[in-house]
Amino acid sequence: MGREIRARRPAYRVCLDGGDKAAGQTIFLTHAAGQCSKCHKVGGTGAEAGPDLKGVGTRGKPEYLLESLVNPSAIVVPGYGITLVTLKDGESTGGTLVKETAEAITLKLPDPDHAGQLIERVIPLADIADRQPPISAMPPMGILLKKSELRDVIAYLKSLK
Numbered sequence: 001m002g003r004e005i006r007a008r009r010p011a012y013r014v015c016l017d018g019g020d021k022a023a024g025q026t027i028f029l030t031h032a033a034g035q036c037s038k039c040h041k042v043g044g045t046g047a048e049a050g051p052d053l054k055g056v057g058t059r060g061k062p063e064y065l066l067e068s069l070v071n072p073s074a075i076v077v078p079g080y081g082i083t084l085v086t087l088k089d090g091e092s093t094g095g096t097l098v099k100e101t102a103e104a105i106t107l108k109l110p111d112p113d114h115a116g117q118l119i120e121r122v123i124p125l126a127d128i129a130d131r132q133p134p135i136s137a138m139p140p141m142g143i144l145l146k147k148s149e150l151r152d153v154i155a156y157l158k159s160l161k
């Protein structure tokens with residue numbers, strides 16, 4: 001069920017179960033290095049740099065939640081990955097990959113004519129010379145949070161139904 005991951009992380013097995021969800025919520029809202037709530041909301045209104053985490057507890061197993069935290073680029077939530085593209089005419093561009101079909105990709109990127117606004121640009125695959133796999137804008141949390149903190153955060157995320 002949900003999003004599957006292949007990585008096994010023996011060093012982090014202790015984080016999968018037994019955390020304290022109230023402590024995890026406090027970390028989510030206030031941790032100085034983790035900054036979760038600067039990028040995520042949980043329902044309602046708030047930050048939108050990352051996906052709304054309402055219901056994330058049903059999107060995959062605890063292993064998926066762990067992988068999302070320690071290696072965000074392993075599975076990039078559609079619409080939130082950043083990709084770089086080189087076109088056959090030599091132009092380089094990049095942005096958030098919002099859509100991909102058999103013919104074209106759609107990137108969201110800053111509007112060159114209106115500072116602070118975003119535009120969508122459709123690029124035919126036939127025009128692309130080279131592109132990078134999408135990467136996550138989320139920092140890997142294994143270095144920013146202690147294992148005990150990750151365990152509490154995972155308990156909190158599991159509770160988001």
Ligand code: HEC
Binds near residue numbers: 050076
């Ligand atoms: C700089 C912004 C940023 C910060 C800070 C951040 N995230 Fe994220 N997060 C993202 C983005 C962007 C994505 C979507 C791309 C991806 O899948 O990695 C994401 C994805 C996720 C996902 C997967 C969501 C899904 O729908 O499958 C989880 C879970 C998550 N973040 C939890 C956290 C937690 C917990 C913290 C704090 C410890 C945190 N994030 C901090 C930007 C951020």
